[in-house]
Amino acid sequence: MLCMLCNVVLPLLACFVAVKIFEHYWRKRLISSDSLADRYVFITGCDTGFGNRLVRRLDKTTKLRLFAGCLTDKGRADLDKCTSERVQVLPLNVTDHESIETCFKEVTARLPSNKGLWGLVNNAGIIGFSGPLDWVDAKYFEKVIRVNLLGVIDVTMTFLPLVYTGKGRIVNIASSYGRFPFPVAGYTESKFGVEAFSDSLRFHLRSIRSPCGVSILEPGFFRTNLNDPLKLITEINEIFQNMRPEMKEFYKTVDEDYINRLVKDNNDFMDIVSTPNIDLVVDAYEHALTAKWPKKRYSIHWDAKLLWIPMSYMPSFMQDFIITMLCNRKV
Ligand SMILES: *[C@@H]1O[C@H](CO)[C@@H](O)[C@H](O)[C@H]1NC(C)=O
Numbered sequence: 376m377l378c379m380l381c382n383v384v385l386p387l388l389a390c391f392v393a394v395k396i397f398e399h400y401w402r403k404r405l406i407s408s409d410s411l412a413d414r415y416v417f418i419t420g421c422d423t424g425f426g427n428r429l430v431r432r433l434d435k436t437t438k439l440r441l442f443a444g445c446l447t448d449k450g451r452a453d454l455d456k457c458t459s460e461r462v463q464v465l466p467l468n469v470t471d472h473e474s475i476e477t478c479f480k481e482v483t484a485r486l487p488s489n490k491g492l493w494g495l496v497n498n499a500g501i502i503g504f505s506g507p508l509d510w511v512d513a514k515y516f517e518k519v520i521r522v523n524l525l526g527v528i529d530v531t532m533t534f535l536p537l538v539y540t541g542k543g544r545i546v547n548i549a550s551s552y553g554r555f556p557f558p559v560a561g562y563t564e565s566k567f568g569v570e571a572f573s574d575s576l577r578f579h580l581r582s583i584r585s586p587c588g589v590s591i592l593e594p595g596f597f598r599t600n601l602n603d604p605l606k607l608i609t610e611i612n613e614i615f616q617n618m619r620p621e622m623k624e625f626y627k628t629v630d631e632d633y634i635n636r637l638v639k640d641n642n643d644f645m646d647i648v649s650t651p652n653i654d655l656v657v658d659a660y661e662h663a664l665t666a667k668w669p670k671k672r673y674s675i676h677w678d679a680k681l682l683w684i685p686m687s688y689m690p691s692f693m694q695d696f697i698i699t700m701l702c703n704r705k706v
Contacts, residue, residue: 404667412438415492415541416664417482419469419530420499422450424599425548425656429498432657434458437665442482444469444499469499469526479533491540494664497527497547497569502602503562505641506611510618510626511560519561524568531576542586546663547573548656551595551674551683555694577671590663591672594656595679596649604642611637640702648678 416433420426421443427450430443443458444467445451455464465481468474482492500523504511527547538545552559553566570591577589611634618626659673674680686694 402662402666402668402670405665406667408438411493411665413440413490414494414543415440415442415486415490416494416496417442417444417492417534417537418494418496418498419444419467419526421445421454421464422447425653425660426496426498427454428653428657429496429660430454430458430462432654432661433664434462436661439493439664442485444478446499467499469530470521472529475529475533479537482534483537486537489540491543492534492537493541493543495531495534495538495543495545496660496664497530497545498660499526499530500548500565502559503565504560504610504614505562505602505607506614506637507626508558508560509622510611510614512619515614516561516564520565520568523562523565524572527569528572531572538587539585544587544664544669545573545576545589546592546660547589548592548594549573551593551679553591554593554687555683588669589671590669592656592659592663593672593674593679593684594659595674595676595683596645597653597656597676598645598649598651599653602645604638607641608634608638644701648682650676 416439418426418430418441421430422445426443430441431454433439433441439461441458441462443454443462443464445454445464446466446468448466451464451466454462458464463485465478466474467478486492501519503519504515531545531547537543547569549569550562550566552563553568553570556563556567573589573591580587580589615623615626615629615634655675659675663669663673674684686697689697
């Protein structure tokens with residue numbers, strides 16, 4: 376037994392550690408800043424959050440030229456004000472094909488001739504409903520999936536020719552929810568879809584020997600203004616009021632107390648596992664766009680690396696057990 380430990384397990388462990396250390400330094404090698412100076416990156420969802428922070432970061436730390444898609448007039452005006460002339464802000468609604476097509480024509484017109492995109496960053500996204508899964512209807516799922524999944528697919532398929540010309544990279548934001556299906560209506564489904572779409576696109580690019588690549592970001596739980604507890608209470612109440620009568624009948628014992636407890640549990644859980652440091656996500660985006668050897672997957676924050684990804688490999692009965700421990704919401 377001891378022999379086996381010395382002869383097999385320890386050497387394997389040593390190899391694994393050596394490979395990881397080598398990888399760590401290998402991944403640190405960046406493309407030279409001058410070489411990035413004439414490359415163009417298109418980013419969606421730059422009004423607020425990760426996308427907004429990413430544009431301002433890249434504008435400051437790199438010489439990349441950026442096209443930033445914003446949904447709202449206010450988002451466009453604000454971003455335009457605080458960025459250099461290397462950033463061009465454009466209107467974009469990822470749920471509207473016309474808008475994507477118009478944006479594509481605009482980007483094509485503004486790119487120097489024979490120049491494509493070095494990066495396409497599918498960042499735009501919305502959050503789902505983290506209250507009880509069966510309180511919402513299919514329309515709710517559809518709303519989230521339209522932005523988070525169909526938006527990514529539509530933007531990618533439209534801009535792909537420019538990425539091919541630029542021998543560029545596609546960077547898609549998924550989530551730990553795309554690896555471990557926490558019941559968050561629409562969000563989980565959309566993120567599993569983004570994982571599937573990104574992987575299958577990468578396989579396709581390999582099969583045609585394309586120099587283009589795909590990276591997937593998998594952030595764990597982040598505390599942003601999207602998951603503010605007050606907003607959650609309002610949303611849960613609203614959804615509860617508008618629930619189908621047949622379902623309301625099943626949940627007839629639910630009262631204000633129950634809802635407050637739901638939000639409190641959710642909040643306590645977020646306090647333990649989440650981080651407000653959205654720069655971690657921006658770091659991953661920046662690496663995917665500026666490293667010589669970007670990763671195919673970026674697990675971001677310890678909860679993703681140590682909890683959700685390992686849990687995703689567990690047998691179903693163990694996953695069920697853990698979920699039962701974590702969420703106890705008997706009606
Ligand atoms: C985005 O496009 C969808 C579909 O056309 C539309 O329903 C929605 O109102 C648009 N959003 C904004 C902010 O323009």
